[in-house]
Every structure is written in C-alpha cells, then in structure tokens.
Amino acid sequence: MIRALYPILAQNGNVEAILDAGVLLNANFNFVDIIRDLVYGPGSLISGSIGTVTVFLDDVRISTNVPIRPGERALGTRVSDEVRSKVLDQGQTWINRAFVVNDWYISSYEPILDIDGKRVGMLYAGFLETPFRQSLLKALAVLVLLFFALMGLAGLVAVKGAKSIFKPIEQMSLVVHATRRGEQRRLGKIASKDEIGTLAQELDVMLELLNERKHLLQNWADALEEKVEERTSELKIKNTELTHTIQVLRKTRQQLVSAEKLAALGELTAGVAHEINNPTAVMLGNLDIIIAELGPALEPVQDEVDLVVEQIYRIKDITNNLLQYAKPDTYAGYMVETDINTVIKDTLKLVRHLRPRSHYRLELQTCASLKIQINPQELQQVLVNLIGNAIQALPDSHGLINIITQDQSDSVQIIIQDNGHGMDSDSVNKAFNPFYTTKGQGEGTGLGLSISYSLIRRYGGDIEVISGLDSGTTFTVTLLCNPVMMEDEKMIKEQLEEMESSLIQD
Numbered sequence: 001m002i003r004a005l006y007p008i009l010a011q012n013g014n015v016e017a018i019l020d021a022g023v024l025l026n027a028n029f030n031f032v033d034i035i036r037d038l039v040y041g042p043g044s045l046i047s048g049s050i051g052t053v054t055v056f057l058d059d060v061r062i063s064t065n066v067p068i069r070p071g072e073r074a075l076g077t078r079v080s081d082e083v084r085s086k087v088l089d090q091g092q093t094w095i096n097r098a099f100v101v102n103d104w105y106i107s108s109y110e111p112i113l114d115i116d117g118k119r120v121g122m123l124y125a126g127f128l129e130t131p132f133r134q135s136l137l138k139a140l141a142v143l144v145l146l147f148f149a150l151m152g153l154a155g156l157v158a159v160k161g162a163k164s165i166f167k168p169i170e171q172m173s174l175v176v177h178a179t180r181r182g183e184q185r186r187l188g189k190i191a192s193k194d195e196i197g198t199l200a201q202e203l204d205v206m207l208e209l210l211n212e213r214k215h216l217l218q219n220w221a222d223a224l225e226e227k228v229e230e231r232t233s234e235l236k237i238k239n240t241e242l243t244h245t246i247q248v249l250r251k252t253r254q255q256l257v258s259a260e261k262l263a264a265l266g267e268l269t270a271g272v273a274h275e276i277n278n279p280t281a282v283m284l285g286n287l288d289i290i291i292a293e294l295g296p297a298l299e300p301v302q303d304e305v306d307l308v309v310e311q312i313y314r315i316k317d318i319t320n321n322l323l324q325y326a327k328p329d330t331y332a333g334y335m336v337e338t339d340i341n342t343v344i345k346d347t348l349k350l351v352r353h354l355r356p357r358s359h360y361r362l363e364l365q366t367c368a369s370l371k372i373q374i375n376p377q378e379l380q381q382v383l384v385n386l387i388g389n390a391i392q393a394l395p396d397s398h399g400l401i402n403i404i405t406q407d408q409s410d411s412v413q414i415i416i417q418d419n420g421h422g423m424d425s426d427s428v429n430k431a432f433n434p435f436y437t438t439k440g441q442g443e444g445t446g447l448g449l450s451i452s453y454s455l456i457r458r459y460g461g462d463i464e465v466i467s468g469l470d471s472g473t474t475f476t477v478t479l480l481c482n483p484v485m486m487e488d489e490k491m492i493k494e495q496l497e498e499m500e501s502s503l504i505q506d
Contacts (some may be wrong), residue, residue: 285313
C-alpha cells in the first residue's frame, strides 16, 4: 500500500497525534484505471488498440488492467527475467516491444522506490501492438501498390511511345518473315510519313516485283519439267526393264555355273563310285567266307569284324550317294500326285531320333492346298536332309524349327527355318557344292544338299538359302505343280543366251 504519516501539532507546537493514512494497491483496479485514463486519453491510440497499466510488487502483478481473458485481469502473474533484471536489479527504465501475458505490447517499465530509495516494485504502462502493426502493413501494401501502379503507368507510356516509333519496322519484319515462309503478305498503308514510312512503301513495291519474277520463273520451270518428263518416260521404262533383265541374268548365270560344276563333278564321281564299289563287293564276299569258315572261333574278334563290315557298308552308302548324284536319271522314280503336307508329316516321324537329348520345338504350318507331280520318296529324301541339317544346327537350348507350306500361282513352297548358328556368306555361296560341309570331320560327306538340289532341279524346281551368323538359316524349296523334267541345264543356257542378246539390243 501507499502509506502517509502526518503529525498533528498542538498550539504550543508539540506533536499531539499522528494521522496515518494509506491506499491499498493490491487488486486496486480503480487506481490503475485512473492512471490508464490519464495516460491514454481519448484519441491517443488508434482504433483496436488498448492502453494498460500495472503495479508490480517486486516482479509480481498486484494491480493491473491487462486482461488474461474476457472479464479477468492478470493478477499474480510475473514479469519476464529480462525486464526484472533491467529494472529491479539495475534500476533502469525499460522501453521495448514485449510479450505481456498473452499478446505483444509496446511496453515501458520503471522502478518504484520506497522512502529509503530501495527498489521495491515496478510501474508498467503499455498499449497493444497488433493494430499498429496492421496499420503499418496496410501502409506498406498501399505504398507497394502505388509503386507498381506508377511503374505500370510509366511502362505503358514508354511502350506506347516505342510503338509509335518501331511499329513500321515491326511490320516490315513480319512481312519479311512471311515472305521467307512463302506467304503473300504486304504492309499496306503506313500512317508514318517519315523515312521509315517511305522505306515500308518501297518494300511493298519490291515484293510485288519479286512475286512477278517468281511466277514467270515457275511457268518456265513447269514447261521445262513437262518436256523433260516427256523425253525421259521411255528411258525410265527401259531402265526398269534393264534392271530386271540384269537381275534375272545374274541369277541364271549363277545357276548355270552351279549346273556346270555339278555336271563335271558328276562325271568324275560316277567313275570313282564304280571303281570303289568293285573292291568293296569283293571285301564283303571274302568276309562272308571268313565268317562262315571260322564259325565259333570268330567270337574273340567278333566286334572287330562287325566294325569292318559296318565301315564297308558305310563306303557302299557313300558310293550309292555319289552314283545318285552323278546319274540322277538312272535312279529317278515314278511321279504321282502328291500332297506335300502328308509327305512332311511322314518325314517328321523319320527325324525324331536325331539329337534325342536336345530339347527343341518344331512348329508346322500347312497352308498349301495344291497337289504336285513328284516322286514322294525323292521329296522325302530332300526333306530328311534339310530338316536333319536344321536339327543339327540348333543351339543346346531353346531350339526352334518352323516348317511352312504355302501355295504360289503354279507351284508350292516349303520353307524350313531354324534359329541355329547359321552360316556366313561364303558358306551360303558354297552350300550346294559337292563335298562341301560345315560339320566336323567324319560327321558328313557334303553330298546331302548337292543331291537334294539335283533332285529338285530335275523336276524344274529350285532351292534357295538365306542365312547369317547367329541368326539362323532359311531354306525355301519351290516345286512346280506340273514339273518340267530337265535332263540337264540346256534350258538355262538357252534362256541365258536369249537374255544376253536382248540386253545387247537394248
């Protein structure tokens, strides 16, 4: 409390009594409200802000009008350590922005001294900061808006002024770009009468002259193109015919070379086969006599004798193949109407034993419906050879063979595809040569494809091969429905001579 003692004096000047009076400060709201009204009079604060006064005993609020919630004042709360140290400990006045109870205030704290000059409390006065901060932000927003408005106005004035200067130049630039794209575009009437306006008008005149020259050149070019097209139409036809003739000529020449090789080698191999057959027959006959004479005594060497007989029969098989290759007409069979799909299905039963330990898929697509005239056994021999080669070329895993039959206009085709190791270009060119093989030593004679080629060619058909390393191999067998039997390659020679004479004349 604020306490005052006042002496009461008698007439003689002696102290007769003492008047003791005081004002209790604890929860004395009237006291702090009067101070607030004196400090923050009407109009001293902006709308929304409130003035507050607090009396502290030491650092505890004992009387205040700072609200803690509606209808309740923040009695008993304490001031922050920073303010207490500054005011109570150091005796200084503290003026700053502070968080009071539950909001930010612009605050001032001053120490309260007792009669002996000892700091016993603090007097606080402050007002709510939020309305002032909002007013500041609004003022800053207005200033920013004004700044941008002024900048926009200045920019608009600058752009408008620049347009009045550069608009003719921009129009000329657009016209130039449009002309480069092939568009017909002009400047038209220009409001500017200065040098730029004159230049724009001259540009229109120049573009008109260029357009006239362009049309004139185009007319000349069209006329020239018509004449050139007219003069070269026959030449184009001749070039097309010549290209086709050259292609056919090359293919026919290759067939002729292959046929000549086969004919020469056939004569040679026929003689060799006959010469080998005679001693092998004598050997087999003598072996039969030896076996009969020895009887049970032959048992210790029975395996060796069987091996000798087996190898002699192998020699006979090779010589028979040579004879069939050298003289196909001698071994030719009769022709019957044949369904190639049936022959293929029967052939697949014969090749099942090949590579029994290998896992591979064989897919058959029988799309052919035409019948052909051929010897079924000879066709089966060709298919066994081609399918057997495909099986042996397959990889150890994920092997696949596709066999497709399809109709042509007057023939049928058998396509045998595999995903094996394939052949290089040199092997493809030699594939049908006699005694040429890509298999290991002792695994083939190199006559299978040569004999197959001879059989198919005898019926007027053809075998083609397409292959590449690690990309598989495709054999295409073409068979005529009504075969033209060819004893030799005279027909090919005649066709070649006709083509060469036609080529010379062209």
